[in-house]
Amino acid sequence: MKGVLVPIMLFLCVTYGFRLLVDAVVRVLTLKSGASDDAVRLLIRDAREGRWLGALHLAFNIIGLAVPAMLWPDPWPSEPSLRLLATLALGLGLANLGYAYIAHRTSKQPMT
DSSP states (O other): OHHHHHHHHHHHHHHHHHHHHHHHHHHHHHHHTTOOHHHHHHHHHHHHHHHHHHHHHHHHHHHHHHHHHHHSOOSOTTSSOHHHHHHHHHHHHHHHHHHHHHHHHHHTSOOO
């Protein structure tokens, strides 16, 4: 399990970093192309809504996987406890739920 976890996490981090880079490039090109103010506002509004909906979706998925894993018997007693990993995942899911709440509250504020 130890030899598999690091490459998976590395792949996920690189993929997420690439996604952030592509999003930033698209925004910069949109702003430089002289798009109308309405188009830029629509892009920013959609990005705000997508952030909180994505965080909410991820939070529910993580919590939905972590809770049953905490109740499942530990199949690998010599490895780090499955319950420990599930508890960490549950904390991550709750943090994502908090982020989704904050992002949703701030997305309702008027744009300047």
